[in-house]
Amino acid sequence: xxxxxxxxxxxxxxxxxxxxxxxxxxxxxxxxxxxxxxxxxxxxxxxxxxxxxxxxxxxxxxxxxxxxxxxxxxxxxxxxxxxxxxxxxxxxxxxxxxxxxxxxxxxxxxxxxxxxxxxxxxxxxxxxxxxxxxxxxxxxxxxxxxxxxxxxxxxxxxxxxxxxxxxxxxxxxxxxxxxxxxxxxxxxxxxxxxxxxxxxxxxxxxxxxxxxxxxxxxxxxxxxxxxxxxxxxxxxxxxxxxxxxxxxxxxxxxxxxxxxxxxxxxxxxxxxxxxxxxxxxxxxxxxxxxxxxxxxxxxxxxxxxxxxxxxxxxxxxxxxxxxxxxxxxxxxxxxxxxxxxxxxxxxxxxxxxxxxxxxxxxxxxxxxxxxxxxxxxxxxxxxxxxxxxxxxxxxxxxxxxxxxxxxxxxxxxxxxxxxxxxxxxxxxxxxxxxxxxxxxxxxxxxxxxxxxxxxxxxxxxxxxxxxxxxxxxxxxxxxxxxxxxxxxxxxxxxxxxxxxxxxxxx
Amino acid sequence: xxxxxxxxxxxxxxxxxxxxxxxxxxxxxxxxxxxxxxxxxxxxxxxxxxxxxxxxxxxxxxxxxxxxxxxxxxxxxxxxxxxxxxxxxxxxxxxxxxxxxxxxxxxxxxxxxxxxxxxxxxxxxxxxxxxxxxxxxxxxxxxxxxxxxxxxxxxxxxxxxxxxxxxxxxxxxxxxxxxxxxxxxxxxxxxxxxxxxxxxxxxxxxxxxxxxxxxxxxxxxxxxxxxxxxxxxxxxxxxxxxxxxxxxxxxxx
Numbered sequence: 156x157x158x159x160x161x162x163x164x165x166x167x168x169x170x171x172x173x174x175x176x177x178x179x180x181x182x183x184x185x186x187x188x189x190x191x192x193x194x195x196x197x198x199x200x201x202x203x204x205x206x207x208x209x210x211x212x213x214x215x216x217x218x219x220x221x222x223x224x225x226x227x228x229x230x231x232x233x234x235x236x237x238x239x240x241x242x243x244x245x246x247x248x249x250x251x252x253x254x255x256x257x258x259x260x261x262x263x264x265x266x267x268x269x270x271x272x273x274x275x276x277x278x279x280x281x282x283x284x285x286x287x288x289x290x291x292x293x294x295x296x297x298x299x300x301x302x303x304x305x306x307x308x309x310x311x312x313x314x315x316x317x318x319x320x321x322x323x324x325x326x327x328x329x330x331x332x333x334x335x336x337x338x339x340x341x342x343x344x345x346x347x348x349x350x351x352x353x354x355x356x357x358x359x360x361x362x363x364x365x366x367x368x369x370x371x372x373x374x375x376x377x378x379x380x381x382x383x384x385x386x387x388x389x390x391x392x393x394x395x396x397x398x399x400x401x402x403x404x405x406x407x408x409x410x411x412x413x414x415x416x417x418x419x420x421x422x423x424x425x426x427x428x429x430x431x432x433x434x435x436x437x438x439x440x441x442x443x444x445x446x447x448x449x450x451x452x453x454x455x456x457x458x459x460x461x462x463x464x465x466x467x468x469x470x471x472x473x474x475x476x477x478x479x480x481x482x483x484x485x486x487x488x489x490x491x492x493x494x495x496x497x498x499x500x501x502x503x504x505x506x507x508x509x510x511x512x513x514x515x516x517x518x519x520x521x522x523x524x525x526x527x528x529x530x531x532x533x534x535x536x537x538x539x540x541x542x543x544x545x546x547x548x549x550x551x552x553x554x555x556x557x558x559x560x561x562x563x564x565x566x567x568x569x570x571x572x573x574x575x576x577x578x579x580x581x582x583x584x585x586x587x588x589x590x591x592x593x594x595x596x597x598x599x600x601x602x603x604x605x606x607x608x609x610x611x612x613x614x615x616x617x618x619x620x621x622x623x624x625x626x627x628x629x630x631x632x633x634x635x636x637x638x639x640x641x642x643x644x645x646x647x648x649x650x651x652x653x654x655x656x657x658x659x660x661x
Numbered sequence: 662x663x664x665x666x667x668x669x670x671x672x673x674x675x676x677x678x679x680x681x682x683x684x685x686x687x688x689x690x691x692x693x694x695x696x697x698x699x700x701x702x703x704x705x706x707x708x709x710x711x712x713x714x715x716x717x718x719x720x721x722x723x724x725x726x727x728x729x730x731x732x733x734x735x736x737x738x739x740x741x742x743x744x745x746x747x748x749x750x751x752x753x754x755x756x757x758x759x760x761x762x763x764x765x766x767x768x769x770x771x772x773x774x775x776x777x778x779x780x781x782x783x784x785x786x787x788x789x790x791x792x793x794x795x796x797x798x799x800x801x802x803x804x805x806x807x808x809x810x811x812x813x814x815x816x817x818x819x820x821x822x823x824x825x826x827x828x829x830x831x832x833x834x835x836x837x838x839x840x841x842x843x844x845x846x847x848x849x850x851x852x853x854x855x856x857x858x859x860x861x862x863x864x865x866x867x868x869x870x871x872x873x874x875x876x877x878x879x880x881x882x883x884x885x886x887x888x889x890x891x892x893x894x895x896x897x898x899x900x901x902x903x904x905x906x907x908x909x910x911x912x913x914x
Contacts (some may be wrong), residue, residue, distance in 0.1 A: 181798070183842045190665035191843040194798035216798070228665060234798030235746075497667045579880035584666050584692070607665035610693065640799075643748060644662035644670065 161448055169547035184238060187489050188227040189496035190607050192580050193234030193640055194463075197221075200241035200261070203324065203350045209237065209634065210348065211321040217638030220348045222288030224262060225500045226295065227638035228607030230343050236638055242292055244350055250276045255313060255358035260290030260349045267484075269431045276356035277414070279311035285432070285480050290349040295604035297340030297566040300390035300412075302481070303535040304434075307567050309340035316351040324350070334562045338627035341565030343603055345637045345647065346628055362429035363415040364390075364478040367470045370461065374405025374513055378571070381409065381533040389413045390478075391533065392422075396457045397526040397575055398450070398520045405516055407531060408464040412478055419456075420472065432476040438486045445493030453525035482528075492578050498607050500587060501574035503534060503567065504599035511597030512571050515590055519575070522586040526575035536569040562623035566602045574605070584608070603641065611646045625650075662748055667882040668693040669750035673788050675727060675744055676756025677701035680855040681711060683806060684874035687717060687879040692878070695720045697745040698742050698749070699721065700727030706830045721746075721881060729782035730774075736789050739752065751873040752790040752883070754783055754804045757823075759857050765819040772819045779823030783828055791834055794843055800845040803877055804831045808851045808889070811898045835886050846880050849898075866891055 163290050185192035196214070200206045209218060216236030223242070224231055232238065244259035247270050258267060264278055265285030271277065272563040277404045291297075293315060298307040314328040315356060329336045330376040367388070377393055385391045395407045417425065482488055489497060504511045512587045520525065577583060590614050596599060600617035601609055615621050625648065628637070635648065642648055663669050670693050672680045677699025682855055686697055699707050704724035713723040713752035723745075727738060744751055748893035757779045765772035787804060809821035835845035852858060852867040875888045880888040889895040901909070903913050 184842070188665060191663050191799070194795070229662065234662070235796060236798070465743070579665050581666055581879070582884070584668070608668070625737055640662050644664060 162652045185219070185226070185496070186228045186230065186232065187225050187449055187605065188498045188579065188607055189489060190498060191232075191640070193229070193232050195233045195236055195238040197238050197240050199240045199243055203244070203318070205243075205346050206239055206350060207322045207324065208329075208362055210244045210320060211361055213237070213320070213634075214638040217636050219637060219639040220260075220290055220294075220344050222291035223286045224263060225284060225287050225291065226641075227432065227497075227605045230604055232640040234640055235645075237490060239348060241348075241350075243287060249355055250274060254358060255353055256356055257351065257353045257540075258289050259351055260288060260293075260315075262289050263287060264292065265288070265432065271283070271356055272359070272362055272429045272431055275358055275360065275429065275531070277356060277359040277475075279305060279357045280308040281351070281479050283480065284483055285476075286483065290344075291435070291520045292615065293340060293349055293352060294342060294344040295602075296563075296567070297604070298534070298567050300392045300532065302567055303385045303391060303533050304389055306535055308566065309528075309565070311355040312340070313348055313353040313355055315339065316345065317355070318348040318350055320347065320636035321636055324624065329443050334623070334627040337561035337563040337565075338624050338631075340626065341563050341603075343493045343564065343627075343641060343647070344639065345630050347637060348543045359414045361415050361420055361424075361426070362432070362475045363420060363424065363472050364475055365415045365419055365470060366412040366473045366478055366588055368408060368464050369411075369469075370464050370466055371407045371409055371412070373403060374407075374516060377405055377407040377409065377531065378512075378533075379507060381531075383534055392458065395516075395529045395531045396461055397524065397529045398454050398457055399515065400520045403522060405531075406461060408461060410478075411635070412473075414475075415472060417430065417603065424472070429475075432480075437484060439488050439490045441487075441490065443493050444490050445467060445495040445578065447528055448492055448497075448525060450525040453527045454633050456527060466633040489580070490580040494584055496579045497576050497577050499574060499576050499605040500565075501572060501602040502590065502594040502599055503570050503602075504597040505568055505570040508564075508570065508597035511552070511593055511599065515573065515593055518586060518589055518593070524575070524577050524583065524586060526577055529573065529575035532572050532574075534567050534570055534572055537600050562620050562627050564603060564618050564621070564624055566600065566604070568600070572598065574602075579607075591611060603645075606645075609645060611644070614647070621647075622650075663750050663801070664693065667884060669692055669797075669801065669881065671696035671698075671749050672744060672753060673698045673700065673749045673790075674753045674755060675700050675759075676729070676754065676805075677704070677707055677710075677724060677753040679728070680803070680857075680870040681850070681853060681873045681877075685803075685823075685877050686714060686725060688874050688878045689751075690719050696746060697721070698723045698725060698746070700725050700733040700738065700742070702726070702728055718850055722738055727756075729778050732785035733781060734783045735879045737792055739786070739789045743797065747795060748800075749794070750800055752800070753877075754802065755785055756786075756788070756806065758784065758839045760820050762817050763834065767911060768782075775819050776823045776826075778888070779820070780826040783812040783827045784885075787827070787834065789830060791838060791843070791845070793867035795841055796839065801846065801881060802831075802834075802847045803848060803881070804828070806831070806847045806849050807899055808849050808894050810849060812902045812909070815910070832886070844881070844884055844886075846877075846885055846888060848877055848880070848888045848890065849894070850876075851894045866894055866897070897902060 183192045219233040221231035222241045243263035244261035246259040248257040250256040278367045281298045292308045391411040393407040393409045399406045534597035597617040678701045752891040760775035806828040808825040810824035813821045850873045876890045
């Protein structure tokens with residue numbers, strides 16, 4: 156049922172037909188999870204001036220920038236308003252000798268890799284897909300398998316150009332106007348429209364990875380192994396079987412790796428320069444029944460996946476793309492979840508709250524939520540001062556100032572993060588509600604770029620800098636022009652009183 | 662905004678004194694609903710209800726005057742509500758009259774009054790709500806129809822014809838709006854114990870307002886287009902619909 160196709164990344168994801176345009180010229184847009192689509196006027200931005208013009212005469216329901224639509228929920232939707240399709244801004248300069256590169260916000264990480272890898276450079280942070288734009292990566296402050304060592308994406312953003320609500324363009328850097336960089340990094344696009352960024356890349360010699368795979372029998376072993384051994388590798392992530400119960404609770408496959416140097420390769424693999432990444436090889440069918448990925452099929456997959464990985468730790472060379480972006484091999488894999496769509500639940504709990512993590516796994520496994528490919532990762536210390544980062548890559552000047560007091564909605568914090576994809580079935584509501592409570596009680600938070608259903612009352616407990624972030628937004632955008640469905644749903648722009656209920660009930 | 666699992670955060674009820682509507686609103690508040698607008702003929706009589714809904718967890722409860730028969734006023738009244746609130750995620754159309762079949766047969770004006778409220782009035786509210794939701798870019802409409810819409814029965818075909826008309830309009834609108842991502846759900850309860858049916862003889866499969874509310878909330882989460890309460894009625898009515906006329910007539914339903 157999977158056919159061969161060499162198509163490139165799709166434009167903004169549209170639920171159902173790709174040409175779904177309603178009579179009034181608006182389009183139905185959804186996130187990657189395809190769960191809560193809404194209608195908006197999509198405006199293509201080919202030059203920065205296009206966005207400046209739109210910002211000067213915004214519609215009543217405001218506007219938001221959209222890249223490749225890979226946020227799972229409603230972050231890049233704006234029902235009844237405008238959505239700026241940023242994919243036209245794809246310019247990329249040459250990286251300089253220090254690895255600094257200036258790129259348009261609509262460029263995807265995949266395109267950046269194609270451009271920079273043959274020149275010996277690689278993005279300092281990449282997520283699990285290359286189909287993410289630079290603007291989106293900044294707005295969600297994405298992280299990758301190297302967070303424990305290198306931190307998140309915006310640590311390698313030297314500066315960016317932001318169009319604010321009045322249509323003015325200004326350069327924003329970590330050491331610049333107080334709060335603006337911090338509020339934009341992870342600000343879900345609500346401080347303004349990011350049009351350009353200067354990134355710090357990391358040097359690599361080859362397009363190969365040295366990967367180590369190890370089977371871990373339960374949660375204790377997984378946590379112990381990650382706590383003791385992660386720092387020996389630049390990248391580390393565990394695939395975890397959320398359906399395993401009892402003694403096997405938390406059984407995992409730990410995958411760690413480092414960029415292979417020229418010397419690590421056999422002579423047959425050596426090339427004059429790292430080669431660019433191949434395209435997707437498979438395409439998911441345009442529709443699939445809801446219920447294809449159910450408990451029985453997912454449990455069978457998990458069983459197979461666990462047992463096909465080597466029992467004892469082993470090292471092998473793997474191509475860079477299959478190490479970082481395994482799911483990119485199947486284009487449109489989100490369609491396999493059928494018309495109901497999927498949601499991703501990702502949370503982090505701080506170190507010391509391991510009991511909360513265990514409880515979360517127990518809840519999930521007891522509920523039997525069919526989580527296909529759940530991922531467990533040990534984060535480094537979030538936005539903490541530089542001193543807390545061992546063996547780090549070199550972030551730029553000014554980043555030392557980004558402490559926990561900054562007005563940021565950036566997700567990562569020192570601790571454990573678990574991410575799971577789930578079919579969006581109605582029975583998920585209660586169990587995810589319980590998880591929200593548990594995560595908030597444990598001092599953790601859920602990731603807004605993945606969220607599509609958080610109870611708004613918990614937002615402030617999870618993001619204690621929310622009020623400071625709102626102050627920066629109010630300063631940059633007094634008229635409330637920057638708006639998204641995510642912002643409306645969570646009341647990101649409301650004060651606490653409007654979000655809270657009088658008696659604190661659910 | 663609706664979330665990924667179909668929960669709504671704000672609801673506008675047309676027919677805010679309806680038992681079924683209020684039971685539904687209570688259940689919605691137990692989920693994510695925090696804003697409730699009750700539109701009713703006598704909003705001043707809803708003060709206790711509003712206080713109760715606030716106690717349950719709603720942060721904004723508003724009562725506004727609304728007259729189902731006064732179709733000229735609908736557009737304006739609905740636009741005002743939509744303008745006052747950032748979003749209205751759900752419009753619940755719950756007003757209607759049962760009428761008296763016997764009286765309707767003697768007095769045309771009484772029969773036409775039932776049609777005016779249940780069909781013309783509801784159609785006006787339905788069409789205006791659909792337009793506003795489309796402009797807003799998202800949302801859902803729930804229309805309280807009835808099993809009576811499925812096949813005219815001798816004992817209440819005046820009411821039945823009014824529900825058949827509005828049910829039909831809502832189904833068509835559901836298909837029209839589906840590509841725009843809007844949900845229109847038709848709810849077909851059987852006999853429900855409410856103030857509308859107080860004193861009437863109960864029939865088999867009689868249900869309660871709370872059961873209907875439960876089915877509505879569940880249907881929203883499933884993004885259903887039609888909901889029967891109790892669900893068995895779907896099959897009962899499927900059989901009744903296909904009975905030959907002479908047989909159906911002799912059943913004297």
